[in-house]
Amino acid sequence: MKMDFVNNKNIVFAAIPILIILVLILYGVLSNVVAIGSEPPQVVLERPDAKYDKCVRDTEYMRFHHWELLREIRENVVRFGKRGEVGLNKCKECHTSRVNFCDQCHHAVSMSPDCFGCHNYP
Amino acid sequence: MDRRDFIKTAGGLILTVGSGTYAFRILSATGVSASDPSNPLIGKKWGMVIDLNKCRSDCTDCLTACRTENNVSYHGDSRWDNHWIRKVKIEGEVGHTKIEKTVPLLCNHCDNPPCAQVCPVKATYKRDDGIVIVDHHRCIGCRYCMIACPYNARQFNFKNDDDWPNADHPKRSHGVAEACNLCAHRLDVGQMPACVEACQKCGANAILVGDLNDRKSEINRITSTLPVKRIREDLGTEPKVYYLGL
Amino acid sequence: MDIKFDSIEGDSTQYRLMMLTFASFAVAGFIATWYVIEHGLWVTGMNNRVPWGLQIVMAVYYIGLSAGSLVISGLYGVFGKLEYKPFARIAVYLAMLFLIAGLLSILTDQGRIDRVFVEPFVYFNLQSMFSINPILYIGHILICLLYLWALFYERKKLTSVVATLAFGWAFCVHTGTGAIFGFGARVLYESPLLPASFVAAAMASGTALMILMIVGLFRITKRRLDDELIIWLGRFLAICLLVVVYFMFVENAYRAYVVELRDAAMYYLFGGLHSLFFWVGLIVIGCFIPIFLLFYRKTGKTVRGIVIASALVVFGVLCERYVIVLPGLTHPPELFPGMEITESLLQEGIASYSLSILEILQALGVFGVIGFLFGWGLKYLKLLPTEARILKHYETTEIISREK
Numbered sequence: 001m002k003m004d005f006v007n008n009k010n011i012v013f014a015a016i017p018i019l020i021i022l023v024l025i026l027y028g029v030l031s032n033v034v035a036i037g038s039e040p041p042q043v044v045l046e047r048p049d050a051k052y053d054k055c056v057r058d059t060e061y062m063r064f065h066h067w068e069l070l071r072e073i074r075e076n077v078v079r080f081g082k083r084g085e086v087g088l089n090k091c092k093e094c095h096t097s098r099v100n101f102c103d104q105c106h107h108a109v110s111m112s113p114d115c116f117g118c119h120n121y122p
Numbered sequence: 123m124d125r126r127d128f129i130k131t132a133g134g135l136i137l138t139v140g141s142g143t144y145a146f147r148i149l150s151a152t153g154v155s156a157s158d159p160s161n162p163l164i165g166k167k168w169g170m171v172i173d174l175n176k177c178r179s180d181c182t183d184c185l186t187a188c189r190t191e192n193n194v195s196y197h198g199d200s201r202w203d204n205h206w207i208r209k210v211k212i213e214g215e216v217g218h219t220k221i222e223k224t225v226p227l228l229c230n231h232c233d234n235p236p237c238a239q240v241c242p243v244k245a246t247y248k249r250d251d252g253i254v255i256v257d258h259h260r261c262i263g264c265r266y267c268m269i270a271c272p273y274n275a276r277q278f279n280f281k282n283d284d285d286w287p288n289a290d291h292p293k294r295s296h297g298v299a300e301a302c303n304l305c306a307h308r309l310d311v312g313q314m315p316a317c318v319e320a321c322q323k324c325g326a327n328a329i330l331v332g333d334l335n336d337r338k339s340e341i342n343r344i345t346s347t348l349p350v351k352r353i354r355e356d357l358g359t360e361p362k363v364y365y366l367g368l
Numbered sequence: 369m370d371i372k373f374d375s376i377e378g379d380s381t382q383y384r385l386m387m388l389t390f391a392s393f394a395v396a397g398f399i400a401t402w403y404v405i406e407h408g409l410w411v412t413g414m415n416n417r418v419p420w421g422l423q424i425v426m427a428v429y430y431i432g433l434s435a436g437s438l439v440i441s442g443l444y445g446v447f448g449k450l451e452y453k454p455f456a457r458i459a460v461y462l463a464m465l466f467l468i469a470g471l472l473s474i475l476t477d478q479g480r481i482d483r484v485f486v487e488p489f490v491y492f493n494l495q496s497m498f499s500i501n502p503i504l505y506i507g508h509i510l511i512c513l514l515y516l517w518a519l520f521y522e523r524k525k526l527t528s529v530v531a532t533l534a535f536g537w538a539f540c541v542h543t544g545t546g547a548i549f550g551f552g553a554r555v556l557y558e559s560p561l562l563p564a565s566f567v568a569a570a571m572a573s574g575t576a577l578m579i580l581m582i583v584g585l586f587r588i589t590k591r592r593l594d595d596e597l598i599i600w601l602g603r604f605l606a607i608c609l610l611v612v613v614y615f616m617f618v619e620n621a622y623r624a625y626v627v628e629l630r631d632a633a634m635y636y637l638f639g640g641l642h643s644l645f646f647w648v649g650l651i652v653i654g655c656f657i658p659i660f661l662l663f664y665r666k667t668g669k670t671v672r673g674i675v676i677a678s679a680l681v682v683f684g685v686l687c688e689r690y691v692i693v694l695p696g697l698t699h700p701p702e703l704f705p706g707m708e709i710t711e712s713l714l715q716e717g718i719a720s721y722s723l724s725i726l727e728i729l730q731a732l733g734v735f736g737v738i739g740f741l742f743g744w745g746l747k748y749l750k751l752l753p754t755e756a757r758i759l760k761h762y763e764t765t766e767i768i769s770r771e772k
Contacts (some may be wrong), residue, residue: 005373005520005750017744078257081163081249081310089290117295118258120286185713201415205713214707227703236553242498243487260487263409263479265419266498272553272701274714278419278479280410296408297479353703357553 031110041108044100052094056086063105067113088119098122163250167362168304169334171344172226174367176328179224182209184329187320191305193293195283204277206302207317225368226329228317229254229275229302230353230361237267237276237301246299252334252362253304261298268299272357276301304331334362371453372754376589378747390739397733400726401476409479413724417715418697420477422727426734427473429573429689431505431545432566434466436574438538440601441515445531450764451597454753455582457519460534461745462581464512466574467541469738471505476730497548504541511537520750542567549692555632556623556696565615566692572608573685575601576658576678583675585752592755595671602674605681606662612688613655635699635718642695645687654684694721 055062057069069086076082095101098121106113115121184207189196194204207228214221235254238246245260246267268276279294286293291307294300305315313319314331321329332341344350350364376383404411414421441459443452478484493499511534518526546566549557579601586593623633637643658677667673698719703709709716745751759767 006748074259078255078259079247079249080161081251081306082160083307083310114295118292120289120292200713200715201417202410203713204416208713210703210709210713210716211711212704212707213710214704225704240496240498240552242493242496242502243483243491244493245487245491260483260491261480262483262487264474264477264498265479266496266548268416268419269557269697270553273703274417274701274716277416279408280415281408295480296410297405299479354705 041104043104044097045094046096046100047094055094070115088115088121092121096122161250162310165335166251167334168231168252168309168331169341169345169362169364170228170231170304171330171332171341171350171364171366173328173330174223174225174365176326177224177226178324178326178328179211181324181326183320183324184226184317185209187316188302190287191291191308191316192303193283193286193288193291194300195279195281195293196285197281197283202280204279204300206277206300223368225365227273227275227353228363229304230273230359230363231302231304233360233362234358236270236272236359240266240270242266249306251309253306253309254301255303255306256298256300258292258294258298258300263297263299265299271301272354272359273361373454373457373750374752374754375748375750376746376752378743382588383743383747387740387743390736390743393732393736394740395733395736396729397476397731397736400729400733401481404476404726404730405481411724412727412730413722415715415719417700417719418694418721420693420697421721422723422731423473423477425686425689425693426731427470427477428545428548428566428692429686430466430473430734430738431470431541432570432685432689433574433577434463434470434508435538435542435567435570436572436576437463437466437578438512438534439571439575439604440578441519442531442535445515445519445527446535448528450767451756451759454756455578457516457749457753458581458585458751459578460512460515460519461749461751462578462742463534463538463574464509464516465738465741465745467505467509467512468741469734471502471509472734472737473731476734497544497551501541501544501548504537504544508534508537508541539567542570549696552696554696554699554701555629556636556699559619561615561619561622562692565612565619568608568611568615569685569688572605572612572681575605575608576681576685579605579674579678580682582756583671585746586756589752591752592757594757596758597756598671598674599669602662602668602677605674605678606659606668609655609659609662609681613651613659616651616655632699636691636695639695639718640698642691642698646691649687650684650691653680654687655681658684697721 057066062069070088073084073087076084077087098116102116102121105111185205188194188207192206194206196203207226209224209226211222211224231248231252231254233248233252235246235248238244238248238254241247242264243260243262245257245262246254247257248254263278265278268278276299278299279296282296283293305313305317308315309331318329318331321327330341330344332339334342334345336342344366345364348366350366351368352361352364353368355361412421437459440452441456441463443449444456475481475484488499488502511530515527515530515534518530543563543566546563550559550562550566552558579598583593583598585591620633620637623629623636637646658680661667661673661677661680664673667677698721700717700719703716
């Protein structure tokens with residue numbers, strides 16, 4: 001394709017803004033890929049009282065899909081008023097500490113979900 | 123088929139399928155699935171009656187109860203304070219007599235809510251039981267709903283409030299709009315809203331919340347037999363907050 | 369004879385200084401926006417009674433400006449006026465930039481910028497003007513890109529098709545933008561005339577800005593520009609201005625005439641600082657003086673007179689955008705007709721609004737971004753013609769026969 005509307009002398013400089021954007025996107029993608037490849041962090045599970053003997057889903061599901069479950073619950077509660085048993089307030093009963101539990105993985109994969117700005121989770 | 127043709131065909135295919143899916147999403151997103159049989163909200167229509175003859179002009183218990191129940195942000199500056207329920211003093215003349223009243227104002231939970239109509243992401247919407255509610259997870263903070271509301275009942279979280287009086291209940295981050303949600307989280311589990319309870323506790327018993335669709339309910343009796351008024355009925359928004367003695 | 373396009377050299381000190389200024393504006397705006405996101409929107413001085421401020425004013429202003437640019441490119445693309453072909457590329461490029469600026473202004477004004485890129489496109493509300501308009505804006509930007517492509521590759525047929533499409537689309541864009549306010553529930557917003565008057569004001573401001581741009585660029589880069597081209601645009605601007613004045617008159621006369629709107633009209637026309645913007649900024653500086661300059665024989669036929677008139681119009685329409693957005697917000701909605709609210713926890717009566725430095729920085733930042741992109745385009749894309757002149761009759765026929 002002939003690009004005779006572009007000033008040929010400085011074609012390299014012309015591409016600089018596009019390059020910067022590309023690099024930024026690439027950085028975003030790569031930084032996540034790197035995080036996925038690394039070892040999962042050891043999370044501390046606290047169960048102050050033995051009220052429940054297991055979580056609502058198995059560990060494998062919770063590790064990778066807990067946010068999908070939370071989203072589903074959220075949709076049900078906010079849109080349809082189905083206030084079931086499971087929810088962030090319920091999670092708190094076993095996993096009492098956000099720093100020892102939630103933040104461990106979130107930091108490792110450089111995620112910063114904004115749940116805790118509005119939902120109390122000590 | 124040479125390479126150029128292939129690219130053309132593939133591109134066309136991707137475009138068609140992509141835009142088709144997107145169009146389907148847009149069209150299907152226009153209505154929340156109201157026909158869902160497991161939806162517990164269908165059939166109800168929550169409404170409120172405020173009896174101004176019983177309401178005490180110097181009492182602010184409902185305001186405080188609302189603020190502590192819902193963690194409404196409060197800074198002591200009228201520009202950025204949020205009040206899901208607020209009391210105003212109004213003055214006017216009927217004939218030659220001067221009248222003065224104190225009116226609690228809150229979201230009217232309109233049947234035709236202008237705020238829900240203008241919300242670009244359907245964060246504000248009317249629940250199937252008639253409560254107009256904000257999905258704070260989705261609100262982008264465009265503040266168009268505040269412009270559209272003719273009652274000045276919607277507020278915006280301009281500023282974070284560090285207080286967290288009701289730790290079990292979420293508060294809102296700065297950057298989302300909010301309004302009274304008739305304590306939907308309490309109504310869903312069979313409790314009355316915080317303002318109603320506070321009003322009962324202080325003895326005035328001026329606020330009543332009930333199901334307008336239920337023929338035997340107290341609220342239905344009041345709205346059908348007593349001279350109730352709504353604010354700016356002429357606008358056609360069909361508010362569900364009724365006032366006695368306005 | 370053929371119309372040649374070339375980029376500017378772009379190695380003079382002035383050019384570098386200009387780009388540096390734009391870049392620093394953009395950086396300042398970026399920092400201001402970041403600060404606002406961190407601390408919440410209260411730092412901009414907006415509050416529960418006046419939830420929209422300068423950024424929305426600037427957004428509708430920029431979107432309006434893009435119209436006029438498109439009109440000028442349409443003179444060639446739609447109406448086939450060959451004399452205006454030299455301006456077509458720069459006009460489309462500017463139209464695109466102004467829409468980007470409008471979108472940026474709206475974007476930086478949102479409470480939750482992190483959600484703006486996802487939610488509006490996933491959850492779509494066909495009833496909301498705020499949901500329809502972004503689609504119109506993005507479509508407009510894409511059409512402008514296609515239009516530019518057609519112009520760069522000299523595709524005659526595609527140009528006329530896309531130009532016509534862009535023309536119609538631009539009308540939708542400006543009607544939609546006007547409808548954000550015109551279909552609103554506020555007393556001073558609600559007006560079916562607003563979308564139409566928005567289109568008229570958009571045409572006026574855009575044409576005025578293009579006149580300034582064309583004359584400025586051609587003079588600075590020492591290219592030939594025939595006065596007749598600008599004088600014709602001046603006449604077009606004058607007609608646009610007359611339409612703006614007409615709409616303003618009808619709208620305000622209606623409000624002042626109807627009993628229930630009279631209080632609001634009095635507030636709008638004589639109620640505070642915005643009335644000063646209305647009367648002095650819009651009516652006198654923005655409309656009457658330019659109309660006089662454009663119709664008066666001694667100034668209306670000179671480039672200098674037209675340029676002064678254009679500069680006044682560009683300022684006047686900014687005032688117009690201000691008086692569209694803000695009085696409607698500061699004027700209180702009437703909750704109890706016939707009664708007066710004497711005590712409340714919120715501000716119930718007429719609210720006040722003042723510009724804050726952060727809003728100004730944000731607005732400057734958006735200006736810096738598009739200014740930078742504009743300078744960049746001038747240097748690296750062949751946007752400007754080598755000359756723009758009145759064509760002789762035989763030249764026109766020659767070009768037309770060659771293009772066939």
